[in-house]
Amino acid sequence: MLASQRKQQILQILARDKQVHSGELSQRFGLSEDSIRRDLRELAAEGLLQRVHGGALPISDAIAPLETRKYVQSESKQVVAKKAVALIQPGLVVFLDGGTTTLELVKQLPANLSFTAVTHSPTIAVALVDFPQVEVILVGGVLFRHSVVTMGAAMLESINRINADLYFMGVTGIHPRAGFTTGHYEEACVKRALAGRAAETVVMASADKLNSASAFAIGELNMASTLVVEHDLTGDLRAACQKHGMTLI
Incomplete structure (x- = not known):
């Protein structure tokens, strides 16, 4: 052969x-x-x-630059965002990660919903300008151009002063063996830090992220309390999520 x-x-x-x-x-x-x-x-x-x-x-397709990812699995992201937006209740403090799925989540927000959004993504912060009932805290730092989010010591110091109710964490891969992964080392560190400051971590996953992996581990599947997907999970990934007590939406 x-x-x-x-x-x-x-x-x-x-x-x-x-x-x-x-x-x-x-x-x-x-x-x-x-x-x-x-x-x-x-x-x-x-x-x-x-x-x-x-x-x-399997390698994740979700590691391309932000501008490219806007056109990848767009319908799947919209479906997932519509399901996830119901988790945001009035008065909560919510960490919003960067990424195209989170951007879809913002688009689905009710116009009169009042909560505090904390984000290290200038793109997400600007999208929230159209929601006057949302208090927006933009966390500064060194701009990571690939994902258009801030990183660095100043960013980490700022979030360590916040106790959030929810964290919508962006990932590029979800696999029963590799857990949650992303394509960049510093991003993985930031995501772990944000998850550590939130009472609950929610992962929204379009179809391209399921059963795939990227180079840098964020954490095991048990770091998230809720996984929001387009269709019901099957096979090893479903079994792994159930084993870790994760709520599937």
């Missing part, structure tokens, strides 16, 4: 099983694990999978 054919089969197995193990692939193809690891390295370099210890996971 040609290497290109083997790699294609690996991708097919990955799409079907949502993970591959180097040892199992070695036995399947009658090759050494070194040869399989080389295949996985090359596929990872092409952006076709995410390597993890012992194998690989």
Whole structure:
């Protein structure tokens, strides 16, 4: 079998099983694990999978720059946002992460809903200008251009003075083995910090984020109390969410 054919089969197995193990692939193809690891390295370099210890996971499509992500899974994000907006009750203090799904959430807000929104996303803050009943706290810091959010010591110091009721956390991947992941190390650190300052963490997940992973771990699935999705979960991901006591909407 040609290497290109083997790699294609690996991708097919990955799409079907949502993970591959180097040892199992070695036995399947009658090759050494070194040869399989080389295949996985090359596929990872092409952006076709995410390597993890012992194998690989499907790579998330949600790691593109913000402007590109506006047009990815837009209908799925709208459906998820409509479900999630009911979680925001009058008087709450709510952390709003950056990202296109959160932007859809803002668009679904009732015009007369009164709450306090805390965000490190200038894009989200500007979108909230049209909601006069919402008090908006924009947390400053160093601008991370890829996601258009602030980061750094000043940002972290500011959120450490806030106790939020809810945190709508943006992720790029949700996988039963890898947990919640994102494409950038500093973003993962910021998300953990925000989750640590909120009574409840809510994750809104469009279809492209399910059963996929990115390079940097935010945390295990038990760090979120609620997962909002377009369609009901199945298989290992549903079982993992239930195991961790997560509410599925």
